[in-house]
Amino acid sequence: MSAACGTREGAVRVLIVDDEPELAELLSWAAVEAGWQPFLARDGHSALALARGCAPHAVVLDWMLPDLDGLRVLRTLRYENAKLPVLMLTARDALEHRLDGLSAGADDYVTKPFSVEEVMLRLRGLLRRTGAEAAEGESVRVLGDLVLAEKTRQVRRGGESIALTAKEFDLLCFLMSHPRQVLSKAQILNHVWSSSFESEGNLVEVYVYSLRGKIDKGRAPMIHTVRGAGYVIRAASQGR
The missing domain is CATH 3.40.50.2300 (Response regulator)
Known part of the structure:
Protein backbone atom coordinates (compact mmCIF):
# COMPACT_ATOMS: atom_id res chain seq x y z
CA MET A 1 0.00 0.00 0.00
CA GLY A 131 -7.67 15.40 22.97
CA ALA A 132 -8.25 14.17 19.40
CA GLU A 133 -11.89 13.50 20.25
CA ALA A 134 -13.92 15.11 22.98
CA ALA A 135 -16.79 13.87 25.07
CA GLU A 136 -20.30 13.66 23.64
CA GLY A 137 -21.72 17.07 22.82
CA GLU A 138 -18.28 18.65 22.53
CA SER A 139 -17.42 20.62 19.38
CA VAL A 140 -13.87 19.89 18.29
CA ARG A 141 -11.75 21.39 15.52
CA VAL A 142 -8.74 19.45 14.25
CA LEU A 143 -6.08 20.80 11.90
CA GLY A 144 -3.02 18.60 11.48
CA ASP A 145 -1.77 17.88 15.00
CA LEU A 146 -3.62 20.89 16.46
CA VAL A 147 -6.86 20.14 18.35
CA LEU A 148 -9.27 22.73 19.77
CA ALA A 149 -12.25 21.79 21.95
CA GLU A 150 -14.75 24.66 22.05
CA LYS A 151 -16.88 23.60 25.00
CA THR A 152 -14.00 22.99 27.40
CA ARG A 153 -11.81 25.63 25.71
CA GLN A 154 -8.85 23.27 25.66
CA VAL A 155 -6.11 23.30 23.03
CA ARG A 156 -3.55 20.60 22.29
CA ARG A 157 -0.82 20.29 19.70
CA GLY A 158 0.98 17.00 19.20
CA GLY A 159 -0.82 15.73 22.30
CA GLU A 160 0.58 18.52 24.50
CA SER A 161 -1.80 20.91 26.28
CA ILE A 162 -1.40 24.62 25.44
CA ALA A 163 -2.69 27.30 27.83
CA LEU A 164 -4.29 30.29 26.09
CA THR A 165 -5.95 33.46 27.33
CA ALA A 166 -9.63 33.95 26.51
CA LYS A 167 -8.94 36.19 23.51
CA GLU A 168 -6.10 34.01 22.25
CA PHE A 169 -8.50 31.08 22.29
CA ASP A 170 -11.17 33.09 20.43
CA LEU A 171 -8.61 34.16 17.84
CA LEU A 172 -7.39 30.60 17.31
CA CYS A 173 -10.96 29.33 17.06
CA PHE A 174 -11.74 31.91 14.36
CA LEU A 175 -8.60 31.02 12.41
CA MET A 176 -9.32 27.29 12.65
CA SER A 177 -12.88 27.93 11.45
CA HIS A 178 -11.33 29.11 8.17
CA PRO A 179 -8.32 26.84 7.50
CA ARG A 180 -6.09 27.89 4.57
CA GLN A 181 -8.18 31.06 4.15
CA VAL A 182 -6.43 34.43 4.43
CA LEU A 183 -8.28 36.57 6.98
CA SER A 184 -7.83 40.33 7.03
CA LYS A 185 -7.22 42.33 10.20
CA ALA A 186 -10.68 43.87 9.78
CA GLN A 187 -12.33 40.44 9.65
CA ILE A 188 -10.46 39.31 12.74
CA LEU A 189 -11.32 42.47 14.66
CA ASN A 190 -14.97 42.20 13.72
CA HIS A 191 -15.32 38.56 14.78
CA VAL A 192 -12.96 38.29 17.73
CA TRP A 193 -13.46 41.74 19.22
CA SER A 194 -15.92 44.24 17.77
CA SER A 195 -16.02 47.16 15.37
CA SER A 196 -15.31 49.50 18.29
CA PHE A 197 -11.71 48.28 18.23
CA GLU A 198 -11.07 49.31 14.63
CA SER A 199 -8.90 52.20 15.78
CA GLU A 200 -6.56 49.88 17.65
CA GLY A 201 -4.11 49.45 14.77
CA ASN A 202 -1.74 46.88 16.26
CA LEU A 203 -4.21 44.90 18.39
CA VAL A 204 -4.40 42.00 15.93
CA GLU A 205 -0.62 41.92 15.43
CA VAL A 206 -0.02 41.73 19.17
CA TYR A 207 -2.42 38.83 19.69
CA VAL A 208 -1.27 36.93 16.59
CA TYR A 209 2.32 37.28 17.78
CA SER A 210 1.39 35.99 21.23
CA LEU A 211 -0.69 33.12 19.84
CA ARG A 212 2.03 32.12 17.39
CA GLY A 213 4.53 32.02 20.25
CA LYS A 214 2.38 29.40 22.01
CA ILE A 215 1.10 27.34 19.06
CA ASP A 216 4.22 27.33 16.85
CA LYS A 217 7.05 27.62 19.38
CA GLY A 218 9.54 24.82 18.78
CA ARG A 219 7.33 23.29 16.09
CA ALA A 220 6.72 23.59 12.36
CA PRO A 221 4.75 26.85 11.90
CA MET A 222 1.00 26.81 11.30
CA ILE A 223 0.10 30.51 11.60
CA HIS A 224 1.42 32.59 8.71
CA THR A 225 1.41 36.29 7.82
CA VAL A 226 0.39 37.15 4.28
CA ARG A 227 1.95 40.55 3.72
CA GLY A 228 -0.63 43.21 2.93
CA ALA A 229 -3.55 40.78 3.23
CA GLY A 230 -3.78 39.28 6.71
CA TYR A 231 -3.19 35.93 8.38
CA VAL A 232 -3.79 32.27 7.57
CA ILE A 233 -3.55 28.99 9.46
CA ARG A 234 -2.52 25.77 7.72
CA ALA A 235 -1.58 22.28 8.84
CA ALA A 236 2.20 22.21 9.17
CA SER A 237 2.55 19.51 6.53
CA GLN A 238 0.94 21.83 3.95
CA GLY A 239 3.88 24.22 4.13
CA ARG A 240 3.62 27.90 3.38
Missing part, protein backbone atom coordinates in the same frame (compact mmCIF):
# COMPACT_ATOMS: atom_id res chain seq x y z
CA SER A 2 1.27 3.44 -0.86
CA ALA A 3 2.06 6.01 1.79
CA ALA A 4 0.05 8.56 -0.19
CA CYS A 5 -3.30 9.29 1.42
CA GLY A 6 -6.07 11.81 1.13
CA THR A 7 -6.83 13.20 4.56
CA ARG A 8 -10.23 14.78 5.23
CA GLU A 9 -10.03 18.23 6.81
CA GLY A 10 -10.83 18.10 10.51
CA ALA A 11 -11.28 14.29 10.58
CA VAL A 12 -9.91 12.07 13.33
CA ARG A 13 -7.57 9.71 11.47
CA VAL A 14 -7.27 6.08 12.61
CA LEU A 15 -4.72 3.67 11.15
CA ILE A 16 -5.91 0.04 11.19
CA VAL A 17 -3.17 -2.56 10.73
CA ASP A 18 -4.40 -6.13 10.23
CA ASP A 19 -3.75 -8.77 7.57
CA GLU A 20 -7.20 -10.36 7.99
CA PRO A 21 -9.27 -8.61 5.26
CA GLU A 22 -12.69 -9.23 6.80
CA LEU A 23 -11.66 -8.04 10.25
CA ALA A 24 -9.84 -5.00 8.86
CA GLU A 25 -12.88 -4.03 6.77
CA LEU A 26 -15.19 -4.50 9.77
CA LEU A 27 -13.03 -2.24 11.94
CA SER A 28 -12.80 0.28 9.10
CA TRP A 29 -16.58 0.34 8.74
CA ALA A 30 -16.99 0.84 12.48
CA ALA A 31 -14.49 3.73 12.38
CA VAL A 32 -16.47 5.40 9.60
CA GLU A 33 -19.66 4.97 11.63
CA ALA A 34 -17.89 6.67 14.55
CA GLY A 35 -17.15 9.66 12.31
CA TRP A 36 -13.43 8.93 11.93
CA GLN A 37 -11.33 8.54 8.77
CA PRO A 38 -9.77 5.06 8.63
CA PHE A 39 -6.60 4.03 6.77
CA LEU A 40 -5.88 0.34 6.22
CA ALA A 41 -2.53 -1.44 6.14
CA ARG A 42 -2.05 -5.19 5.67
CA ASP A 43 1.57 -5.43 6.83
CA GLY A 44 4.13 -3.67 9.00
CA HIS A 45 6.03 -1.84 6.28
CA SER A 46 2.81 -0.38 4.84
CA ALA A 47 1.70 0.60 8.34
CA LEU A 48 4.87 2.57 8.99
CA ALA A 49 4.68 4.27 5.59
CA LEU A 50 1.06 5.28 6.17
CA ALA A 51 1.79 6.51 9.68
CA ARG A 52 4.52 8.77 8.32
CA GLY A 53 2.38 10.02 5.45
CA CYS A 54 -1.01 10.47 7.11
CA ALA A 55 -0.15 11.34 10.73
CA PRO A 56 -2.92 9.27 12.35
CA HIS A 57 -4.41 10.28 15.69
CA ALA A 58 -4.46 6.62 16.81
CA VAL A 59 -3.45 3.14 15.61
CA VAL A 60 -5.16 -0.23 15.92
CA LEU A 61 -2.31 -2.73 15.49
CA ASP A 62 -2.45 -6.52 15.12
CA TRP A 63 0.40 -8.43 16.74
CA MET A 64 0.79 -11.03 13.96
CA LEU A 65 1.67 -9.50 10.59
CA PRO A 66 3.19 -11.15 7.48
CA ASP A 67 6.44 -9.17 7.48
CA LEU A 68 7.30 -7.24 10.63
CA ASP A 69 5.64 -8.43 13.81
CA GLY A 70 3.42 -6.01 15.68
CA LEU A 71 5.94 -5.39 18.45
CA ARG A 72 8.59 -4.21 15.97
CA VAL A 73 6.04 -1.92 14.33
CA LEU A 74 4.96 -0.64 17.74
CA ARG A 75 8.52 0.14 18.83
CA THR A 76 9.14 2.05 15.60
CA LEU A 77 5.90 4.01 15.97
CA ARG A 78 6.84 4.82 19.56
CA TYR A 79 10.33 5.94 18.51
CA GLU A 80 8.91 8.28 15.86
CA ASN A 81 5.93 9.56 17.88
CA ALA A 82 6.03 8.86 21.59
CA LYS A 83 2.51 10.22 22.20
CA LEU A 84 0.66 8.32 19.44
CA PRO A 85 -2.07 6.12 21.03
CA VAL A 86 -1.73 2.46 19.99
CA LEU A 87 -4.28 -0.27 20.67
CA MET A 88 -2.87 -3.81 20.22
CA LEU A 89 -4.95 -6.72 18.89
CA THR A 90 -3.76 -10.29 19.42
CA ALA A 91 -4.82 -13.89 19.89
CA ARG A 92 -2.11 -14.23 22.54
CA ASP A 93 -3.77 -13.87 25.91
CA ALA A 94 -1.02 -15.10 28.23
CA LEU A 95 0.08 -12.62 30.88
CA GLU A 96 3.65 -12.48 29.54
CA HIS A 97 2.37 -11.54 26.09
CA ARG A 98 0.27 -8.73 27.53
CA LEU A 99 3.26 -7.49 29.47
CA ASP A 100 5.42 -7.63 26.32
CA GLY A 101 2.91 -5.50 24.43
CA LEU A 102 2.47 -2.98 27.20
CA SER A 103 6.20 -2.71 27.90
CA ALA A 104 6.82 -2.09 24.18
CA GLY A 105 4.55 0.95 24.40
CA ALA A 106 0.98 -0.21 23.73
CA ASP A 107 -1.64 1.99 25.41
CA ASP A 108 -4.24 -0.76 25.52
CA TYR A 109 -4.55 -4.44 24.65
CA VAL A 110 -7.52 -6.48 23.31
CA THR A 111 -7.36 -10.25 22.80
CA LYS A 112 -9.16 -12.18 20.05
CA PRO A 113 -11.94 -13.02 19.76
CA PHE A 114 -13.34 -9.61 20.64
CA SER A 115 -16.36 -7.50 19.87
CA VAL A 116 -15.93 -4.55 17.53
CA GLU A 117 -17.91 -2.46 20.01
CA GLU A 118 -15.26 -3.12 22.68
CA VAL A 119 -12.46 -2.06 20.33
CA MET A 120 -14.31 1.13 19.39
CA LEU A 121 -15.01 2.01 23.03
CA ARG A 122 -11.38 1.53 24.03
CA LEU A 123 -10.16 3.45 20.98
CA ARG A 124 -12.54 6.31 21.72
CA GLY A 125 -11.16 6.44 25.26
CA LEU A 126 -7.59 6.73 23.93
CA LEU A 127 -8.61 9.48 21.51
CA ARG A 128 -10.33 11.44 24.26
CA ARG A 129 -7.28 11.08 26.49
CA THR A 130 -5.09 12.74 23.85
Whole structure:
Protein backbone atom coordinates (compact mmCIF):
# COMPACT_ATOMS: atom_id res chain seq x y z
CA MET A 1 0.00 0.00 0.00
CA SER A 2 1.27 3.44 -0.86
CA ALA A 3 2.06 6.01 1.79
CA ALA A 4 0.05 8.56 -0.19
CA CYS A 5 -3.30 9.29 1.42
CA GLY A 6 -6.07 11.81 1.13
CA THR A 7 -6.83 13.20 4.56
CA ARG A 8 -10.23 14.78 5.23
CA GLU A 9 -10.03 18.23 6.81
CA GLY A 10 -10.83 18.10 10.51
CA ALA A 11 -11.28 14.29 10.58
CA VAL A 12 -9.91 12.07 13.33
CA ARG A 13 -7.57 9.71 11.47
CA VAL A 14 -7.27 6.08 12.61
CA LEU A 15 -4.72 3.67 11.15
CA ILE A 16 -5.91 0.04 11.19
CA VAL A 17 -3.17 -2.56 10.73
CA ASP A 18 -4.40 -6.13 10.23
CA ASP A 19 -3.75 -8.77 7.57
CA GLU A 20 -7.20 -10.36 7.99
CA PRO A 21 -9.27 -8.61 5.26
CA GLU A 22 -12.69 -9.23 6.80
CA LEU A 23 -11.66 -8.04 10.25
CA ALA A 24 -9.84 -5.00 8.86
CA GLU A 25 -12.88 -4.03 6.77
CA LEU A 26 -15.19 -4.50 9.77
CA LEU A 27 -13.03 -2.24 11.94
CA SER A 28 -12.80 0.28 9.10
CA TRP A 29 -16.58 0.34 8.74
CA ALA A 30 -16.99 0.84 12.48
CA ALA A 31 -14.49 3.73 12.38
CA VAL A 32 -16.47 5.40 9.60
CA GLU A 33 -19.66 4.97 11.63
CA ALA A 34 -17.89 6.67 14.55
CA GLY A 35 -17.15 9.66 12.31
CA TRP A 36 -13.43 8.93 11.93
CA GLN A 37 -11.33 8.54 8.77
CA PRO A 38 -9.77 5.06 8.63
CA PHE A 39 -6.60 4.03 6.77
CA LEU A 40 -5.88 0.34 6.22
CA ALA A 41 -2.53 -1.44 6.14
CA ARG A 42 -2.05 -5.19 5.67
CA ASP A 43 1.57 -5.43 6.83
CA GLY A 44 4.13 -3.67 9.00
CA HIS A 45 6.03 -1.84 6.28
CA SER A 46 2.81 -0.38 4.84
CA ALA A 47 1.70 0.60 8.34
CA LEU A 48 4.87 2.57 8.99
CA ALA A 49 4.68 4.27 5.59
CA LEU A 50 1.06 5.28 6.17
CA ALA A 51 1.79 6.51 9.68
CA ARG A 52 4.52 8.77 8.32
CA GLY A 53 2.38 10.02 5.45
CA CYS A 54 -1.01 10.47 7.11
CA ALA A 55 -0.15 11.34 10.73
CA PRO A 56 -2.92 9.27 12.35
CA HIS A 57 -4.41 10.28 15.69
CA ALA A 58 -4.46 6.62 16.81
CA VAL A 59 -3.45 3.14 15.61
CA VAL A 60 -5.16 -0.23 15.92
CA LEU A 61 -2.31 -2.73 15.49
CA ASP A 62 -2.45 -6.52 15.12
CA TRP A 63 0.40 -8.43 16.74
CA MET A 64 0.79 -11.03 13.96
CA LEU A 65 1.67 -9.50 10.59
CA PRO A 66 3.19 -11.15 7.48
CA ASP A 67 6.44 -9.17 7.48
CA LEU A 68 7.30 -7.24 10.63
CA ASP A 69 5.64 -8.43 13.81
CA GLY A 70 3.42 -6.01 15.68
CA LEU A 71 5.94 -5.39 18.45
CA ARG A 72 8.59 -4.21 15.97
CA VAL A 73 6.04 -1.92 14.33
CA LEU A 74 4.96 -0.64 17.74
CA ARG A 75 8.52 0.14 18.83
CA THR A 76 9.14 2.05 15.60
CA LEU A 77 5.90 4.01 15.97
CA ARG A 78 6.84 4.82 19.56
CA TYR A 79 10.33 5.94 18.51
CA GLU A 80 8.91 8.28 15.86
CA ASN A 81 5.93 9.56 17.88
CA ALA A 82 6.03 8.86 21.59
CA LYS A 83 2.51 10.22 22.20
CA LEU A 84 0.66 8.32 19.44
CA PRO A 85 -2.07 6.12 21.03
CA VAL A 86 -1.73 2.46 19.99
CA LEU A 87 -4.28 -0.27 20.67
CA MET A 88 -2.87 -3.81 20.22
CA LEU A 89 -4.95 -6.72 18.89
CA THR A 90 -3.76 -10.29 19.42
CA ALA A 91 -4.82 -13.89 19.89
CA ARG A 92 -2.11 -14.23 22.54
CA ASP A 93 -3.77 -13.87 25.91
CA ALA A 94 -1.02 -15.10 28.23
CA LEU A 95 0.08 -12.62 30.88
CA GLU A 96 3.65 -12.48 29.54
CA HIS A 97 2.37 -11.54 26.09
CA ARG A 98 0.27 -8.73 27.53
CA LEU A 99 3.26 -7.49 29.47
CA ASP A 100 5.42 -7.63 26.32
CA GLY A 101 2.91 -5.50 24.43
CA LEU A 102 2.47 -2.98 27.20
CA SER A 103 6.20 -2.71 27.90
CA ALA A 104 6.82 -2.09 24.18
CA GLY A 105 4.55 0.95 24.40
CA ALA A 106 0.98 -0.21 23.73
CA ASP A 107 -1.64 1.99 25.41
CA ASP A 108 -4.24 -0.76 25.52
CA TYR A 109 -4.55 -4.44 24.65
CA VAL A 110 -7.52 -6.48 23.31
CA THR A 111 -7.36 -10.25 22.80
CA LYS A 112 -9.16 -12.18 20.05
CA PRO A 113 -11.94 -13.02 19.76
CA PHE A 114 -13.34 -9.61 20.64
CA SER A 115 -16.36 -7.50 19.87
CA VAL A 116 -15.93 -4.55 17.53
CA GLU A 117 -17.91 -2.46 20.01
CA GLU A 118 -15.26 -3.12 22.68
CA VAL A 119 -12.46 -2.06 20.33
CA MET A 120 -14.31 1.13 19.39
CA LEU A 121 -15.01 2.01 23.03
CA ARG A 122 -11.38 1.53 24.03
CA LEU A 123 -10.16 3.45 20.98
CA ARG A 124 -12.54 6.31 21.72
CA GLY A 125 -11.16 6.44 25.26
CA LEU A 126 -7.59 6.73 23.93
CA LEU A 127 -8.61 9.48 21.51
CA ARG A 128 -10.33 11.44 24.26
CA ARG A 129 -7.28 11.08 26.49
CA THR A 130 -5.09 12.74 23.85
CA GLY A 131 -7.67 15.40 22.97
CA ALA A 132 -8.25 14.17 19.40
CA GLU A 133 -11.89 13.50 20.25
CA ALA A 134 -13.92 15.11 22.98
CA ALA A 135 -16.79 13.87 25.07
CA GLU A 136 -20.30 13.66 23.64
CA GLY A 137 -21.72 17.07 22.82
CA GLU A 138 -18.28 18.65 22.53
CA SER A 139 -17.42 20.62 19.38
CA VAL A 140 -13.87 19.89 18.29
CA ARG A 141 -11.75 21.39 15.52
CA VAL A 142 -8.74 19.45 14.25
CA LEU A 143 -6.08 20.80 11.90
CA GLY A 144 -3.02 18.60 11.48
CA ASP A 145 -1.77 17.88 15.00
CA LEU A 146 -3.62 20.89 16.46
CA VAL A 147 -6.86 20.14 18.35
CA LEU A 148 -9.27 22.73 19.77
CA ALA A 149 -12.25 21.79 21.95
CA GLU A 150 -14.75 24.66 22.05
CA LYS A 151 -16.88 23.60 25.00
CA THR A 152 -14.00 22.99 27.40
CA ARG A 153 -11.81 25.63 25.71
CA GLN A 154 -8.85 23.27 25.66
CA VAL A 155 -6.11 23.30 23.03
CA ARG A 156 -3.55 20.60 22.29
CA ARG A 157 -0.82 20.29 19.70
CA GLY A 158 0.98 17.00 19.20
CA GLY A 159 -0.82 15.73 22.30
CA GLU A 160 0.58 18.52 24.50
CA SER A 161 -1.80 20.91 26.28
CA ILE A 162 -1.40 24.62 25.44
CA ALA A 163 -2.69 27.30 27.83
CA LEU A 164 -4.29 30.29 26.09
CA THR A 165 -5.95 33.46 27.33
CA ALA A 166 -9.63 33.95 26.51
CA LYS A 167 -8.94 36.19 23.51
CA GLU A 168 -6.10 34.01 22.25
CA PHE A 169 -8.50 31.08 22.29
CA ASP A 170 -11.17 33.09 20.43
CA LEU A 171 -8.61 34.16 17.84
CA LEU A 172 -7.39 30.60 17.31
CA CYS A 173 -10.96 29.33 17.06
CA PHE A 174 -11.74 31.91 14.36
CA LEU A 175 -8.60 31.02 12.41
CA MET A 176 -9.32 27.29 12.65
CA SER A 177 -12.88 27.93 11.45
CA HIS A 178 -11.33 29.11 8.17
CA PRO A 179 -8.32 26.84 7.50
CA ARG A 180 -6.09 27.89 4.57
CA GLN A 181 -8.18 31.06 4.15
CA VAL A 182 -6.43 34.43 4.43
CA LEU A 183 -8.28 36.57 6.98
CA SER A 184 -7.83 40.33 7.03
CA LYS A 185 -7.22 42.33 10.20
CA ALA A 186 -10.68 43.87 9.78
CA GLN A 187 -12.33 40.44 9.65
CA ILE A 188 -10.46 39.31 12.74
CA LEU A 189 -11.32 42.47 14.66
CA ASN A 190 -14.97 42.20 13.72
CA HIS A 191 -15.32 38.56 14.78
CA VAL A 192 -12.96 38.29 17.73
CA TRP A 193 -13.46 41.74 19.22
CA SER A 194 -15.92 44.24 17.77
CA SER A 195 -16.02 47.16 15.37
CA SER A 196 -15.31 49.50 18.29
CA PHE A 197 -11.71 48.28 18.23
CA GLU A 198 -11.07 49.31 14.63
CA SER A 199 -8.90 52.20 15.78
CA GLU A 200 -6.56 49.88 17.65
CA GLY A 201 -4.11 49.45 14.77
CA ASN A 202 -1.74 46.88 16.26
CA LEU A 203 -4.21 44.90 18.39
CA VAL A 204 -4.40 42.00 15.93
CA GLU A 205 -0.62 41.92 15.43
CA VAL A 206 -0.02 41.73 19.17
CA TYR A 207 -2.42 38.83 19.69
CA VAL A 208 -1.27 36.93 16.59
CA TYR A 209 2.32 37.28 17.78
CA SER A 210 1.39 35.99 21.23
CA LEU A 211 -0.69 33.12 19.84
CA ARG A 212 2.03 32.12 17.39
CA GLY A 213 4.53 32.02 20.25
CA LYS A 214 2.38 29.40 22.01
CA ILE A 215 1.10 27.34 19.06
CA ASP A 216 4.22 27.33 16.85
CA LYS A 217 7.05 27.62 19.38
CA GLY A 218 9.54 24.82 18.78
CA ARG A 219 7.33 23.29 16.09
CA ALA A 220 6.72 23.59 12.36
CA PRO A 221 4.75 26.85 11.90
CA MET A 222 1.00 26.81 11.30
CA ILE A 223 0.10 30.51 11.60
CA HIS A 224 1.42 32.59 8.71
CA THR A 225 1.41 36.29 7.82
CA VAL A 226 0.39 37.15 4.28
CA ARG A 227 1.95 40.55 3.72
CA GLY A 228 -0.63 43.21 2.93
CA ALA A 229 -3.55 40.78 3.23
CA GLY A 230 -3.78 39.28 6.71
CA TYR A 231 -3.19 35.93 8.38
CA VAL A 232 -3.79 32.27 7.57
CA ILE A 233 -3.55 28.99 9.46
CA ARG A 234 -2.52 25.77 7.72
CA ALA A 235 -1.58 22.28 8.84
CA ALA A 236 2.20 22.21 9.17
CA SER A 237 2.55 19.51 6.53
CA GLN A 238 0.94 21.83 3.95
CA GLY A 239 3.88 24.22 4.13
CA ARG A 240 3.62 27.90 3.38
